[in-house]
Amino acid sequence: MKIVSLLFLFISCSFSSIAQSTKGIEDSLKLRTVFDMALLNGQAYNWLDHLSNEIGPRLSGSSNAQRAVEYTKKELEKLGLDSVWLQPVMVPKWVRGAKEYAYVESTPGSTRDINITALGGSVATPNGGTKAEVLEVQGIEDLERYGEEQVKGKIVFYNRPMRADLINTFEAYGGCVDQRYSGAAEAAKYGAVGVIVRSLNLRLDDFPHTGTMSYGELPVSQRIPAAAISTNDAEYLSGLLKIQKDIKLYFKLNSEQFQDVLSYNVIGEITGSEFPEEIIVVGGHLDSWDLGDGSHDDGAGVVQSMEVLRLLKEIGLKPKRSIRVVLFMNEENGLRGGNKYAEVAKEKNENHIFALESDAGGFTPRGFSFEADDAQFAQITSWNELFKPYLIHQFDRGGSGADIGPLRGGTTVLAGLRPDSQRYFDHHHSDNDTFEHINKRELELGAATMTSLIYLVDKYGIKGIPVDREPKF
Structure with missing residues (x-):
């Protein structure tokens, strides 16, 4: 009886194995x-x-x-x-409106145009644009270190790049997207007049990258314009700020929310x-x-x-x-x-x-x-x-x-x-x-x-x- 049972188990397993193998072949052919x-x-x-x-x-x-x-x-x-x-x-x-425009002014009358685009959801600048000195920070957490005394009246420049050592580029993106999404709302609390963000791009090029941003619960009257600049321009601006702290940036956005x-x-x-x-x-x-x-x-x-x-x-x-x-x-x-x-x-x-x-x-x-x-x-x-x-x-x-x-x-x-x-x-x-x-x-x-x-x-x-x-x- 024991031998019959073992034989039955062997046959059952064999048929199961054959069935599984047949299914695998069927699926492979279908794919x-x-x-x-x-x-x-x-x-x-x-x-x-x-x-x-x-x-x-x-x-x-x-x-x-x-x-x-x-x-x-x-x-x-x-x-x-x-x-x-x-x-x-x-x-x-x-709606984005007319194409954005921006330049860096190192001395009065000495300017260089930079590639810029409004972030999705940003308010427009005043009709004449926004012009102010620039404060470079490496992320939202930097704002507290500088405080209202150094931020107020300036354009905050978020320049934390995507980490090049992360093979998963979405992980690198996730590590700095907060400065694009919430950067304007946070900078406004310290009295900034505008925000520019390094484009979320691992390549150095001249394409500014947009993306959604949010003002959170910030009243409309306190919202400040926010834009992204290309990675090449972010490198240029950061380098210039290292040797000259009082440079100014001008930018003009024409966006509108309906x-x-x-x-x-x-x-x-x-x-x-x-x-x-x-x-x-x-x-x-x-x-x-x-x-x-x-x-x-x-x-x-x-x-x-x-x-x-x-x-x-x-x-x-x-x-x-x-x-x-x-x-x-x-x-x-x-x-x-x-x-x-x-x-x-x-x-x-x-x-x-x-x-x-x-x-x-x-x-x-x-x-x-x-x-x-x-x-x-x-x-x-x-x-x-x-x-x-x-x-x-x-x-x-x-x-x-x-x-x-x-x-x-x-x-x-x-x-x-x-x-x-x-x-x-x-x-x-x-x-x-x-x-x-x-x-x-x-x-x-x-x-x-x-x-x-x-x-x-x-x-x-x-x-x-x-x-x-x-x-x-």
Whole structure:
């Protein structure tokens, strides 16, 4: 009897091993098909060409943002999805106005122009511009050291650079973005008349990089103008200040904040055949800053996300679970789209099991980062071998994406596509973020990588999320 039992166990294990092996082969072949179709017959590059070159920059509240909404909705409808709709969301409307101007004055009449751009949300300078002596600091924490006596009446120059010794460039960005976001609000408390910030860029060049900033609870009457200068100009100004403390800087901003306006998230769905109540989201943000044309940030993520659903239909997949593409509005200066999507999902008691965002540029994909519990992460990393033939197998725990962040909670797994990031901040939020800097093959590899992960999540589900569980958004 014992021998029979052992024999039965051996046979069972053998069949299980064969089944696992068969599944692995099936998945490997399916991923190969996805990559072939993306690289040989991809649509993402053509979509991005139109989005970048025919529409252009898509700042929330602008006519171009509305054109992008209309264009992407139309293109999703062409894919024959089960449903495509617009989700209304009120967004801020900030307008840059006439081009900014700035110069450094070393002695009366001796000036040098510098490259400058207003930070998103900044108030304008007075009509005649702002001119004052400059105080260089290495971060917000430096302000207390100098105090009101040395700050009052001056333009504060935040010059803490991104750390070049950090291989993860997003970590380097995170280490100094506070001076851009909160620098004006903090400097105003000490009586500064304006703020300029070293662009968040690891490269030395002449492109100033914008980005959102906030005055917090500061009354409108106390708000001061804030702008970024290029890294080359930051180096020049810092060097000049070392030998001459009394130099002056002049800058003129013409920005204006208007009332919120109506815009939309663009959503398309393939409804699940077995578990339609389990929702998988893939997306990027449709808005961009008004410099460049937003190709890397985040036109690439938009078209890659659209391509995921197109590729799934092309390979004839009838997903078990509902798969949605969500093109979020207003990530750059408010996150209104991401918050609205999560708010509606909660109201409807929708069951989101997985969300993937692409918002790190259209460069060569290296893998993903995940917000997941131990069991979920173990399940996901078991798929890692399938991605190794494509040299895309860096599966880490970490942040996912800003737009899907509001879905965080319960057992929902969040993921972010992680492309090679070394050149991303050369383009981020600047005139240098244009279509000519997109590599077609790298963009398509990213779309195929995302599609492959979504295919696996749909096929196997996510651990800890039974079909009959109480839905959580």
